[in-house]
Amino acid sequence: MLAIYDDKQHDKRVALDDGCERYTWSELREQVAKSAQGLRNLQTSGTVMIEMTNTAEALIQLMSAFQAGWDVCPFSSKAKHSQVQRLVDTLQPQLMIAIQGNHTIPVYTQAEWRERYNLLKPYVEHQSTSHFIGTTSGTTGFPKILYRTIKSWQASSEALADAYYNEKVQTVIIPGKLEQGHFLMGAIDGLCRGLSVRLLSRYHPQALRQLIEGTQDPLVYIVPTMMQHLAELPTNTSGFWLCGGDHCQTYWQERLKTAAPRMRLWRYYGSMETSFISLARDTDAPDSVGFPMLGVNITLTTEQKISVRSNQLFSGYDSKEQHINQWETSDYGYLSEAGELTVIGRDTNRIQFGALTVQAEVVEAVLQQTENLDEVVVIGQNDAYWGEIVVAYYTGRATKKTLRQLCRHQLKAHERPRLFVHVAELPHTITGKIDRQKMKEEGIHEPSSHC
Incomplete structure (x- = not known):
């Protein structure tokens, strides 16, 4: 079950803050349950497409779909009309919640949907039949549609919980766009594990530093391009960086550590298909991507391609009925005797000179x-x-x-x-x-x- 954290002792603490709206844990659970009831009133199951703005409301809508047992497909505000229409044609959703609508299905704005569900009683049950519908990055062509089960999301959250088991983390800061899997996973994981989630409406290095310095021991999700900006903004705050996305270059790792010596830099390797594969802590080799995360088994093919077996794997492309136990990535790499993984590069990025x-x-x-x-x-x-x-x-x-x-x-x-x-x-x-x-x-x- 992928559900909002529920501990009555913490009900009055801040759960979600996007800079404009703030919810305590009890308020957040109620809003999610009401939105879930709105979906259940339409039908007991279906597919909803949600335009993922960096707002508390967008996360409420997403989590309510999980609770109601609906499949949910977040999409980017920057997606072209043709890209959104392709998703509509493929998924045939029953509902879309977006900034504006000119599609052939019922479309609500965030405000309209909130006005609708706020009149309802909360839906108190939790379904476990939902699928998360995402898309690949599309760097090698048109983005592919892929499906993930709730169980695979739970496995990813458990892997993160295992990684930070002995660390004092109470707040997650999300400076990037929720339309990106790295940041969305961080927000959802925080809400499910009882970590207060702070969103930036848009990424700005100075605003991020101010938020970090006003937060005790935060876990800050970043991507490599942010490292270059943050390395120019020294801070003495303690906490964690969790860097995902493309490989973090050693040079910028060192620059960031110099600028923020009390912030520990952890890096993970993964993809939309695999979720988390490995985690490199600040004590691991800077040019590696670390060791396998909880429940992950890594092997190499005869061609040195990285192959992964875990319970975090996606269900398949264009169909949620598949069952994938092992996934061969497009990346080449090697393993040390101790099991530390280093990624060399992607097969599609090879140049034949x-x-x-x-x-x-x-x-x-x-x-x-x-x-x-x-x-x-x-x-x-x-x-x-x-x-x-x-x-x-x-x-x-x-x-x-x-x-x-x-x-x-x-x-x-x-x-x-x-x-x-x-x-x-x-x-x-x-x-x-x-x-x-x-x-x-x-x-x-x-x-x-x-x-």
Whole structure:
């Protein structure tokens, strides 16, 4: 059962605060139960699509769907109409709660739905038949729809609880968008384990630092791109960073530790399909992704691909009826004798430069050490002579001369980008990752590169 924390001794404590609205645990349980009753009044089960704004109301709607036994599909406010319509056509939901509606199904705004359910009595039962419907990042093409059971979410929450069993964590801070799985998992886990959840309406480094400094020993969910900003904002507050998403570069780990010496940096490795795979604590090797989390078994295929067996795995793509016991990821890696996992890179990010293979993540890790560089993505562009050449697209104020010098000192000759292309911004998928596929399709084609 995935339910709001229920301990009468803590009923008057703050459970959820988005900066505009604040709920105690008793108030939050009541609101979730009323919204669940609103769904049950429509029908005993169904599918609801929810536009995931960074608000307490959006989380109330999500948790109420779990309680009511409905399948729930959160979607991004930045999703194109065509992307949302594809979800509608595929899922055939009975209800959508969104900022605005121009679809062929009943649509309520958050305020309209709240006005509707506030008139109802709370639904006191808890169902365990719900599915969470998510989408992959879409970095290799169109996002895939995937299903997760409530049991797999519970397993993920238990793995986190095991990791922080001996730590004094009472508050979770979510600075990123709830439409991203990393931040949504953090918020849901906090609400289910009795940790007060604080949301930022939008990410801003200064606002995050102020919130951290006003909170005792917080657990702060971040992604690697945030590390660069936070490393410029020293703080003496104690607590935890939990970094997910793409691999956290060693250089920025050290910078962040220097800026916040009393904040412990923990990093996890996982995906939408697997949830949590491994956790690296601050005492683990900085270039590894740590050791398997509770209930996770990691093996390597003969090709060194990472394979995972756990009770956190998703149910399948486009169908919730599948039962997956083991999942082979797209990542290559190796295990130490002690069982510590290191990820080398993803198979789709390999660049074939003549007879030599370049792993894009290796090049990106070097470039990300550069001051004044905001974002960078390395891809292979078609070349008539070499097959593919290494091209680096970047944003920020870093100079091409600086980037070339860094690569000359730290990369092998075939790994060094032949072209550095400065752009105003990089495209992102609806889950916030850099859209490599779009860069390959719309970037420089067939450049002259034989020199």
